[in-house]
Amino acid sequence: xxxxxxxxxxxxxxxxxxxxxxxxxxxxxxxxxxxxxxxxxxxxxxxxxxxxxxxxxxxxxxxxxxxxxxxxxxxxxxxxxxxxxxxxxxxxxxxxxxxxxxxxxxxxxxxxxxxxxxxxxxxxxxxxxxxxxxxxxxxxxxxxxxxxxxxxxxxxxxxxxxxxxxxxxxxxxxxxxxxxxxxxxxxxxxxxxxxxxxxxxxxxxxxxxxxxxxxxxxxxxxxxxxxxxxxxxxxxxxxxxxxxxxxxxxxxxxxxxxxxxxxxxxxxxxxxxxxxxxxxxxxx
Numbered sequence: 590x591x592x593x594x595x596x597x598x599x600x601x602x603x604x605x606x607x608x609x610x611x612x613x614x615x616x617x618x619x620x621x622x623x624x625x626x627x628x629x630x631x632x633x634x635x636x637x638x639x640x641x642x643x644x645x646x647x648x649x650x651x652x653x654x655x656x657x658x659x660x661x662x663x664x665x666x667x668x669x670x671x672x673x674x675x676x677x678x679x680x681x682x683x684x685x686x687x688x689x690x691x692x693x694x695x696x697x698x699x700x701x702x703x704x705x706x707x708x709x710x711x712x713x714x715x716x717x718x719x720x721x722x723x724x725x726x727x728x729x730x731x732x733x734x735x736x737x738x739x740x741x742x743x744x745x746x747x748x749x750x751x752x753x754x755x756x757x758x759x760x761x762x763x764x765x766x767x768x769x770x771x772x773x774x775x776x777x778x779x780x781x782x783x784x785x786x787x788x789x790x791x792x793x794x795x796x797x798x799x800x801x802x803x804x805x806x807x808x809x810x811x812x813x814x815x816x817x818x819x820x821x822x823x824x825x826x827x828x829x830x831x832x833x834x835x836x837x838x839x840x841x842x843x844x845x846x847x848x849x850x851x852x853x854x855x856x857x858x859x860x861x862x863x864x865x866x867x868x869x870x871x872x873x
Contacts, residue, residue, distance in 0.1 A: 650696050653699070700741040795835075798858060810843060
């Protein structure tokens with residue numbers, strides 16, 4: 590992989606915390622000429638990680654975001670109707686979409702939340718992944734230039750508004766899994782990403798509160814480090830009151846089991862976290 594940047598250089602250039610193994614895995618897949626599917630819960634940094642890797646490669650790239658309304662024409666491109674009426678299906682009447690552009694340029698197509706795409710749009714990707722070419726009606730065959738690759742992300746299937754990718758599409762991807770990082774790394778992420786410079790004690794209390802939501806049987810889906818960043822910024826504005834900050838930042842970022850009382854859960858988590866180490870933020 591001598592033509593590819595190192596994980597350390599990518600981390601340094603883009604301010605990433607940890608993720609050395611995952612960066613190396615993505616680079617290895619690209620060096621082998623493979624397409625990559627990065628999977629993990631909301632908020633673990635899939636998009637940040639992929640964009641850091643792609644930008645470090647110096648290749649052309651296009652990003653599209655998964656949306657149930659996204660169409661095949663947006664992905665591939667389309668002909669301009671007035672030009673077609675006047676001159677027919679000439680190449681200059683065609684406006685290429687992101688798939689055609691990256692095929693021609695030998696670039697990387699980054700698809701964020703691929704499993705939110707309609708099945709028909711997903712199927713358009715198969716020939717370009719499998720055969721390195723794409724047939725476009727009235728235009729002809731688009732052959733992939735050297736370096737073309739697709740990197741996609743997806744949330745696990747239990748998340749709302751996601752679906753299962755077809756087996757045929759999954760078979761064309763290599764799989765890189767992103768899980769939540771350890772406590773120290775999440776504290777470092779909060780330190781870097783917050784706007785208002787919380788104390789180390791507030792930072793760790795917020796991270797521990799968020800991490801506790803991931804293991805509570807009353808919570809179906811816990812919060813990510815994104816919630817800890819918001820909580821820490823809020824706690825600074827609230828004179829260090831982490832519990833009050835949690836009441837503001839967690840309700841939109843966790844999913845409860847049915848018939849559960851959020852204030853009671855947060856109070857319970859506060860007691861667990863406030864007694865878990867030598868921390869001194871306010872828990873009023």
